[in-house]
Amino acid sequence: MPDEPAENISGGDGGGGTAAAFDPSEADTRAEAVVDELGRMYWRKAYGGQDAFECLVRTILSQNTSDKASQPAHDALMDRYGGSGDLAAALADAEQSELAETISGAGLYNQKSEMIQGAAERIREEFGGADGFDAFVRDEDPATVRERLLDIHGVGPKTADCVLLFAGGRGGVFPVDTHVHRIARRMGLAPADADHEAVREHLERDVPAEKCGFGHTAMIQFGREYCTARKPACLDGPEACPLYDLCDRVGVDELDESVVDPAEAD
Known part of the structure; x- marks a missing residue:
């Protein structure tokens, strides 16, 4: 997999969203305290307003690859198909081999082109195109949107939630x-x-709604800079990790300098 860029595509000044201020009062849960500190370290943003179908396409392209690979593939796709006025219609009618070639830099391009084209066909059929889908994502009950998204081939929970967050602006x-x-x-x-869904349920329960969006993007950044899979910063000592005092370090043995997946920890 290509190296990740220094900053994830949803963070920093160029990553979309708008700067937002949040109540600095004492956190009610440890998860909220973690997100508050991540917001202080990186950014505090409110998300929403992206085109829903383009957001769906971007997130499918990002599956099993890095921003470094998926972003150029997204840009190439938009250069080729984005000028038609309705991206869903353009992709539904595209020649699949041409679409696959266009996004080849993202990896798994044959599979992803099938997913994207299938999603485009569903959205044109059920919503009349990208504009109707965009209105559905923004205005319908979030649980209903999530259920409908998960019924699209290639859309898993993370992809559905990214569409709800970055396009729908849902807290x-x-x-x-x-x-x-x-x-x-x-x-x-x-x-x-915990599996991915159980982690989501815990975080959405313990983090205030208005902080979940930047909690997600800032935690990704923290994972790149500090809490990596193989060598978290805490192995270099407590002073190396800014969240050391908020962390249980499950699966991390600081004495042996060993790391296992938390599910495999004693």
Whole structure:
């Protein structure tokens, strides 16, 4: 897999969203305290407003690859198909081999082109195109949107939640990717053996709705810089990790300098 860029595509000044201020009062849960500190370290943003179908396409492209690979594939797709006025219609009618070639930099391009084209056909059929889908994501009950998204081939919980967050601007949505799944369990914010859905449920329960969006993006950044899978910063001593005092370090043996998945910890 290509190296990750220094900053994830949803963070920093160029990553979308708008800067937002939140109540600095004392956190009610440890998960909220973690998110508050992540917000201080990186950014505090409110998300929403992205085109829903483009967001869906972008998230499918990001599956099992890095921002470094998926972002150029997204840009190439938009250059080729984004000028038609309705991206869903353009992709539904695209020649699949051409679409696959266009996104080849993202990896698994034959599989992803099938997913994208299938999603485009469903959205044109059920919503009349990208605009109708966008209105559905923004205005319908979030649980209904999530259920409908999960019924689209290739759309899993993380993809559905990213559409709800970045396009719908829905509060209380905390998408769980591999970084969030690892960090939440390692820190003890969710059970060590929790799957992605259980981690999501714990974080959405314990983090205020307005903080879930930047909690997700900032936790990804923290996972890249500090809490990596193989060598978390705490192995270099307590002073190396800014969240050391908030973390249970499940699966991390600082004396032996060994790391296992939290589910495998004693």
